[in-house]
Amino acid sequence: MRAIAASSAHSAPSPARQSRKRVPMARAPHVAEDDEMNTRNFDLIALGVGMAAVNAANKCASAGWSVAVVDELPYGGTCALRGCDPKKMLRRGAEIIDAARLMHGKGIEPNDIAINWPDLVAFTQTFTDKMPGRIENGLKSNGVTTLHGKARFVGEDTVEIDGLGQFQANHFLIATGAKPRTIEVPGSEHLTDSTEFMRLDALPERILFIGGGFISFEFGHIAARAGSKVCIIDRGERPLKGFDADLVERLVARGEEVGVQLRRRTSLKAIEKDGTGFLVTVETDNKTRGLRADLVVHGAGRVPAIDRLDLAAAHVEAGDKGVEVNAYLQSTSNPKIYAAGDAADTQGAPLTPVAVFEGKVAASNMLKGNRTKPDYAGVPSAVFTVPELTRVGMLEEEAREAGHDIRVVENDTGDWYSNLRVGESCAATKVIIDNESDTILGAHLLGPEYGEIINFFGLAVRLGLTTSELKKMVSVYPSVGSDLGSMV
Incomplete structure (x- = not known):
């Protein structure tokens, strides 16, 4: 079962197969709000146009602020264009191959199934190629000025954008994401x-x-x-x-x-x-x-992509983990500036959902004053291997170090019906429970579709649900979700 660029999975590898030539990625067009660029003063300028910036920009614009966003890359950020979304579309090919292999001898003959890599990459681009334009049009429809180019600070409240000149703002959001270390x-x-x-x-x-x-x-x-x-x-x-x-x-x-x-x-x-x-x-x-x-x-x-912003010109303190911010995502050294997502040094994991709610929190605090702190409880994460590995809350050793009296419920779920049905024997769960309160402190799952189940555990951690309450959930059967009660 090899990746193929022709029709046969059994063909000898061709020179093209070993090529490092890359399929071009569509870039968003250069757009200026008007040729004169008469309006250069804004209530907010967001640097970087990933999910943190998009959510913050739309929120502030809907409140009546004048808002601009700028990015030297196509709009959409890492997740939509270069990370989570296209990666999981590529993973779909691996899922199909693996699923067929697991069912070999159980009614499926997998020998003629193979991945056509160029076609799979083209499939991901049916999503990624459209995203920059969709995001830009959405921002424009909300009254946000969209700018393209490299931006750097030249003062506490001013940035210079290559080819466009200088722009001033009452507030800035640094949301430039991360780059390879x-x-x-x-x-x-x-x-x-x-x-x-x-x-x-x-x-x-x-x-x-x-x-x-x-x-x-x-x-x-x-x-x-x-x-x-x-x-x-x-x-x-x-x-x-x-x-x-x-x-x-x-x-x-x-x-x-x-x-x-x-x-x-x-x-x-x-x-x-x-x-x-x-x-x-x-x-x-x-x-x-x-x-x-x-x-x-x-x-x-990966590391925060902030090195080209000339933060010193804006008196913004930053370290290896990003812009130094207080509990409200405001710069500790320049009150005009906030930061969110991978560019900010916060308690949040480098995950898209975290960037989204940090962007919203930063926007709320800029609009209303510092009233809201981001809540990082119950945020799940997953490694989308085949099968997937997931986590939410504390590891077992973290719970013990924190002084909790815990019980650990472990299950080898490889022979449970939901996994037997698909032929996967590599599946297991470990749930960390506080004995005193009966609440979930952490959940760790490895298995097919457990990226969906971990969301229920995330909700339980966030809301402080007990195991008794979780077991009251009535699920569709047979489904992977119906295994939840047996995991605790």
């Missing part, structure tokens, strides 16, 4: 990032992912189902550190079954071009060795 090793220019990966016109035979986080595991699982040989190197002993360790190990074992190899305690030292591929030098337990790959993908984390 810089990896300083010889040959780092040969790294492919996740954005480029999703635009490749073909997948090569051998792919090496750097780092043991979301990007490496999610794209590694997709690539393996598409026929590539996948290796992930991770500096530590434990990948996906934010998730339950026991479930991570189950996922690692499941990945190995389909060709996702993990090398622990392994650091990247150098990348050297070697013919049509690369020779990658790595170090494991103080010993160096070379690994050969046709593509080396950066999955070693």
